[in-house]
Amino acid sequence: DAKTTQPTSMDCAEGRAANLPCNHSTISGNEYVYWYRQIHSQGPQYIIHGLKNNETNEMASLIITEDRKSSTLILPHATLRDTAVYYCIVLFSGGYNKLIFGAGTRLAVHP
Amino acid sequence: DTAVSQTPKYLVTQMGNDKSIKCEQNLGHDTMYWYKQDSKKFLKIMFSYNNKELIINETVPNRFSPKSPDKAHLNLHINSLELGDSAVYFCASSQDLGGGYGYTFGSGTRLTVV
Numbered sequence: 488d489a490k491t492t493q494p495t496s497m498d499c500a501e502g503r504a505a506n507l508p509c510n511h512s513t514i515s516g517n518e519y520v521y522w523y524r525q526i527h528s529q530g531p532q533y534i535i536h537g538l539k540n541n542e543t544n545e546m547a548s549l550i551i552t553e554d555r556k557s558s559t560l561i562l563p564h565a566t567l568r569d570t571a572v573y574y575c576i577v578l579f580s581g582g583y584n585k586l587i588f589g590a591g592t593r594l595a596v597h598p
Numbered sequence: 599d600t601a602v603s604q605t606p607k608y609l610v611t612q613m614g615n616d617k618s619i620k621c622e623q624n625l626g627h628d629t630m631y632w633y634k635q636d637s638k639k640f641l642k643i644m645f646s647y648n649n650k651e652l653i654i655n656e657t658v659p660n661r662f663s664p665k666s667p668d669k670a671h672l673n674l675h676i677n678s679l680e681l682g683d684s685a686v687y688f689c690a691s692s693q694d695l696g697g698g699y700g701y702t703f704g705s706g707t708r709l710t711v712v
Binding site: 519521523525528529530531532533536572578582583584585586587588590 | 602631639640641642643646653654656686688690695696697698700701702703704705706
């Protein structure tokens with residue numbers, strides 16, 4: 488599975504959009520980009536995933552660049568409850584996969 | 599109705615003891631996992647099970663013995679507990695081995711070995 492690089496930490500003001508970047512320059516054509524988050528003391532939570540098209544759900548939007556070497560997770564109106572560690576993970580499509588967590592980005596949403 | 603439930607939530611025990619953590623999922627998923635999160639907060643996969651069968655043991659010491667009586671349950675038994683086993687253990691499940699539809703995690707079991 489391709490490796491990912493994320494900033495260690497980010498800040499965001501409550502009510503503003505939080506844009507979390509992820510680099511995955513070695514991603515292959517059949518690997519998906521997944522985002523999870525872990526709010527303090529809780530189990531990780533699935534957010535969204537995509538292959539090459541932009542995706543949106545009730546939690547977030549995922550923007551993947553045309554060359555697929557990077558992506559951005561967007562929380563459109565961050566709240567204090569969005570304070571968490573966000574993980575960008577690349578997974579192969581099909582066969583056996585295992586979710587490998589890196590260090591992630593610690594997002595702090597402040598009033 | 600909790601999708602992936604673990605018991606107990608907290609476990610404090612002495613070195614050398616044997617303990618078990620239970621996990622149940624009601625999502626109808628085929629694949630279940632155990633993860634360990636140590637004090638440095640890194641999440642590491644320990645085991646993967648698919649339809650009650652062990653798929654991967656991620657070089658975990660054999661003091662750790664997972665058991666899956668059916669595909670909805672994956673329990674973790676730990677023998678001869680050591681101080682270094684202190685961590686938060688998370689159970690997770692996914693629809694299939696590919697995990698393409700996302701993993702669902704339990705709320706964790708905080709194990710403290712004294």
